[in-house]
Amino acid sequence: MTPTPSSTTDQAIGDTVDFVAGSARLTVRRAYCKGCKLCLDACPAAILVLDEEDLVTVTDINQCTFCGLCAARCPDFVFVLTPHSSTGLGQEGPG
Ligand code: SF4
Ligand code: SF4
16 A cells, blocks of 8 residues: 655554654554454544454544544554644753
8 A cells, every 4th residue: 555645654663553644653453353344434634444364544634733632542552642742841962
Protein backbone atom coordinates (compact mmCIF):
# COMPACT_ATOMS: atom_id res chain seq x y z
CA MET A 1 0.00 0.00 0.00
CA THR A 2 1.28 3.46 -0.84
CA PRO A 3 1.89 5.76 2.14
CA THR A 4 -0.22 8.89 2.40
CA PRO A 5 1.68 11.88 1.00
CA SER A 6 2.30 15.48 2.06
CA SER A 7 2.41 16.34 5.75
CA THR A 8 1.50 12.86 6.89
CA THR A 9 4.15 10.44 8.01
CA ASP A 10 3.39 6.83 8.78
CA GLN A 11 6.23 5.25 10.64
CA ALA A 12 6.02 1.53 11.22
CA ILE A 13 8.01 -0.07 14.00
CA GLY A 14 7.14 -3.72 14.21
CA ASP A 15 3.42 -3.91 14.86
CA THR A 16 3.29 -0.32 16.08
CA VAL A 17 2.49 2.43 13.58
CA ASP A 18 2.79 6.15 14.27
CA PHE A 19 0.34 8.26 12.26
CA VAL A 20 1.63 11.81 12.36
CA ALA A 21 -0.19 15.04 11.49
CA GLY A 22 1.92 18.10 12.17
CA SER A 23 3.09 17.93 15.76
CA ALA A 24 0.36 15.49 16.79
CA ARG A 25 0.69 11.75 16.72
CA LEU A 26 -1.63 8.78 16.98
CA THR A 27 0.27 5.63 17.85
CA VAL A 28 -1.50 2.41 16.93
CA ARG A 29 -0.20 -0.72 18.62
CA ARG A 30 -1.62 -3.15 16.16
CA ALA A 31 -0.27 -6.20 17.96
CA TYR A 32 -2.91 -5.62 20.67
CA CYS A 33 -5.83 -5.32 18.23
CA LYS A 34 -8.35 -8.16 18.21
CA GLY A 35 -10.50 -6.73 15.43
CA CYS A 36 -13.61 -6.13 17.54
CA LYS A 37 -14.47 -2.92 15.59
CA LEU A 38 -15.60 -0.96 18.67
CA CYS A 39 -13.31 1.91 17.74
CA LEU A 40 -14.59 2.05 14.17
CA ASP A 41 -18.04 3.11 15.35
CA ALA A 42 -16.61 5.46 17.97
CA CYS A 43 -14.49 7.54 15.60
CA PRO A 44 -16.37 10.69 14.56
CA ALA A 45 -14.03 11.19 11.61
CA ALA A 46 -14.64 7.65 10.33
CA ILE A 47 -10.97 7.14 9.57
CA LEU A 48 -10.51 3.81 11.36
CA VAL A 49 -10.81 0.58 9.39
CA LEU A 50 -9.68 -3.01 9.65
CA ASP A 51 -7.11 -4.08 7.09
CA GLU A 52 -6.80 -7.42 5.37
CA GLU A 53 -5.27 -8.84 8.54
CA ASP A 54 -8.29 -7.68 10.59
CA LEU A 55 -6.08 -5.23 12.43
CA VAL A 56 -7.02 -1.60 12.87
CA THR A 57 -5.41 1.08 10.75
CA VAL A 58 -5.98 4.76 9.96
CA THR A 59 -7.08 5.84 6.49
CA ASP A 60 -6.31 9.57 6.72
CA ILE A 61 -4.64 10.94 9.83
CA ASN A 62 -5.17 14.49 8.55
CA GLN A 63 -8.89 14.03 9.29
CA CYS A 64 -8.18 13.03 12.90
CA THR A 65 -9.36 15.51 15.53
CA PHE A 66 -7.35 13.77 18.29
CA CYS A 67 -10.57 13.54 20.28
CA GLY A 68 -9.38 10.41 22.07
CA LEU A 69 -12.61 8.46 21.62
CA CYS A 70 -10.80 5.55 19.99
CA ALA A 71 -8.46 5.24 22.95
CA ALA A 72 -11.40 5.52 25.35
CA ARG A 73 -13.38 2.85 23.55
CA CYS A 74 -10.68 0.30 22.79
CA PRO A 75 -10.55 -2.34 25.53
CA ASP A 76 -7.05 -3.40 24.52
CA PHE A 77 -5.13 -0.13 24.75
CA VAL A 78 -4.23 -0.06 21.07
CA PHE A 79 -4.23 3.75 20.76
CA VAL A 80 -1.85 6.25 22.30
CA LEU A 81 -2.50 9.91 21.52
CA THR A 82 0.13 12.60 21.54
CA PRO A 83 -1.86 15.76 20.77
CA HIS A 84 -0.46 19.05 19.59
CA SER A 85 1.64 20.73 22.21
CA SER A 86 0.58 24.36 22.67
CA THR A 87 2.89 24.86 25.64
CA GLY A 88 6.13 23.91 23.99
CA LEU A 89 6.63 21.17 26.58
CA GLY A 90 6.24 18.38 24.06
CA GLN A 91 9.51 17.18 22.67
CA GLU A 92 10.38 14.45 20.30
CA GLY A 93 13.52 13.35 18.63
CA PRO A 94 15.79 10.42 17.95
CA GLY A 95 16.88 10.24 21.56
S1 SF4 B 1 -8.61 10.44 18.01
FE1 SF4 B 1 -10.79 10.68 17.46
S2 SF4 B 1 -10.79 11.27 15.29
FE2 SF4 B 1 -8.75 10.46 15.73
S3 SF4 B 1 -8.86 8.26 15.18
FE3 SF4 B 1 -9.34 8.42 17.39
S4 SF4 B 1 -11.60 8.57 17.47
FE4 SF4 B 1 -10.96 9.02 15.35
S1 SF4 C 1 -11.43 -1.30 19.62
FE1 SF4 C 1 -9.25 -1.87 19.86
S2 SF4 C 1 -9.22 -4.10 19.65
FE2 SF4 C 1 -11.20 -3.40 18.83
S3 SF4 C 1 -10.84 -3.13 16.61
FE3 SF4 C 1 -10.47 -1.15 17.59
S4 SF4 C 1 -8.24 -1.13 18.00
FE4 SF4 C 1 -8.81 -3.26 17.61
